[in-house]
Amino acid sequence: MPIVIDDTTNxxxxxxxxxxxxxxxxxxxxxxxxxxxxxxxIPPSVSLENIPAGTVGDKGFHKVIHAQSQAEAPVNNLSRDPL
Incomplete structure (x- = not known):
């Protein structure tokens, strides 16, 4: 029995x-x-293996989130050497 697949709905x-x-x-x-x-x-134009690590969409979302997390990261004063 053939099954007709409808890729227009989820x-x-x-x-x-x-x-x-x-x-x-x-x-x-x-x-x-x-x-x-x-x-x-239709197969994708680029395989997952060929996508650079850290690439998310065309907005550079990963870079923005990483920059925000670095800017908001608390400073740990205990790890610094005393003067």
């Missing part, structure tokens, strides 16, 4: 009791969202 977002078609459609929807392709069957 049944798992609003249901806990899913049949096989809904589970596969949810996976296809999420895969399509992750790859950014128009269809779940």
């Amino acid at each position: 049944p798992a977002a609003y249901g806990n009791s899913l049949n096989l078609k809904q589970i596969l459609s949810s996976f296809a929807f999420i895969l399509k969202e992750i790859t950014g392709q128009s269809n779940w069957k």
Whole structure:
């Protein structure tokens, strides 16, 4: 029995009791969202292995969060050598 997968909806977002078609459609929807392709069957243009570490989106989110955490990090005066 063939199953028609619908990658335009995510049944798992609003249901806990899913049949096989809904589970596969949810996976296809999420895969399509992750790859950014128009269809779940199209492979991504870049493999995960080829994405530089620390890269998150096109906004440089990782760099912004890292810079904020460094600026807000408490200074530990106990670790400094006495003068």
